Amino acid sequence: MILELDCGNSFIKWRVIRRGLPVVVAGGVVDSDEKLVDAIASIPGLSLRHSRMVSVRNEEETQKLALAITESFGLQTQCASSARVLAGVRNGYEAYERLGLDRWLALVGAYATVGRSCLVLDLGTAVTSDFVDAQGEHLGGFICPGMPLMRGQLKTHTRRIRYDDAAAEEAHSSFAPGRSTAEAVERGCTLMLRGFAVSQLELAHQYWGDDFVVFVTGGDADLVKDVTPGAKLVPDLVFVGLALACPLL
Numbered sequence: 254m255i256l257e258l259d260c261g262n263s264f265i266k267w268r269v270i271r272r273g274l275p276v277v278v279a280g281g282v283v284d285s286d287e288k289l290v291d292a293i294a295s296i297p298g299l300s301l302r303h304s305r306m307v308s309v310r311n312e313e314e315t316q317k318l319a320l321a322i323t324e325s326f327g328l329q330t331q332c333a334s335s336a337r338v339l340a341g342v343r344n345g346y347e348a349y350e351r352l353g354l355d356r357w358l359a360l361v362g363a364y365a366t367v368g369r370s371c372l373v374l375d376l377g378t379a380v381t382s383d384f385v386d387a388q389g390e391h392l393g394g395f396i397c398p399g400m401p402l403m404r405g406q407l408k409t410h411t412r413r414i415r416y417d418d419a420a421a422e423e424a425h426s427s428f429a430p431g432r433s434t435a436e437a438v439e440r441g442c443t444l445m446l447r448g449f450a451v452s453q454l455e456l457a458h459q460y461w462g463d464d465f466v467v468f469v470t471g472g473d474a475d476l477v478k479d480v481t482p483g484a485k486l487v488p489d490l491v492f493v494g495l496a497l498a499c500p501l502l
């Protein structure tokens with residue numbers, strides 16, 4: 254079995270797959286190295302043989318997590334690294350090593366899946382979009398704040414924007430103008446994300462007409478699903494790219 258880790262800015266997504274089979278044996282989302290180790294250790298019957306990881310954290314934090322995996326499970330973790338070209342895709346950044354590895358693996362995974370022009374939207378702590386054409390040229394993309402950052406900035410820089418998680422969740426029942434702070438902020442920020450998604454679709458139409466595939470991933474993918482009809486909702490897109498970046502030796 255293979256342990257796969259996607260170490261984002263706020264959360265660590267993990268899963269265990271069977272070698273050679275597209276079968277997910279276990280998986281989850283945690284917010285610390287310790288909870289990751291506990292979560293994996295609590296699953297009975299795992300026989301981990303390999304470990305691979307993509308991380309957008311700094312080198313020190315990434316190595317600390319790899320060390321925790323070695324100490325707890327006796328596994329060396331293969332870490333994805335930047336590349337100019339992978340699986341038929343050419344990185345569009347001038348300084349290719351600066352492109353976030355989560356973006357890189359998601360767009361490589363998307364293109365490898367369909368072999369056609371792709372728009373990849375990833376809605377996490379940050380929201381990103383990336384454009385890959387039918388020849389596998391990455392044209393670049395955009396980065397903007399995601400829901401957690403938009404909410405956080407409003408709370409940090411105002412005195413009176415305060416509400417609890419329960420109110421936040423209830424606010425998502427409609428897009429009517431908010432009649433409470435929670436509704437006003439949650440719906441306002443969601444509408445910003447949806448507007449961004451629509452603008453990305455428009456750009457893709459300008460480039461490629463109707464001949465492209467939209468992939469949506471990340472913890473907040475659901476917030477844009479009804480403005481991206483026909484999009485492929487692929488929560489584990491980064492892992493598709495990770496398998497290409499870190500094939501088993």
Ligand SMILES: Nc1ncnc2c1ncn2[C@@H]1O[C@H](COP(=O)(O)OP(=O)(O)OP(=O)(O)O)[C@@H](O)[C@H]1O
Pocket residue numbers: 260261262263264265282309355376377378379380400401470471472473
């Ligand atoms: N099971 C879950 N656990 C944690 N967050 C979740 C979950 N489901 C949805 N979310 C939402 O997903 C968002 C975080 O997205 P995601 O986990 O893709 O990104 P991240 O790891 O924080 O950051 P990055 O963008 O660097 O990957 C949060 O807004 C959170 O509300």
Ligand SMILES: CC(C)(CO)[C@@H](O)C(=O)NCCC(=O)O
Pocket residue numbers: 261262309351352353354355356377379380381396
């Ligand atoms: C944009 C994020 C934070 C999204 O997770 C990540 O891909 C990242 O840290 N990227 C580095 C900057 C860049 O991609 O240009």
Ligand SMILES: [K+]
Pocket residue numbers: 261355375377471
């Ligand atoms: K991500």
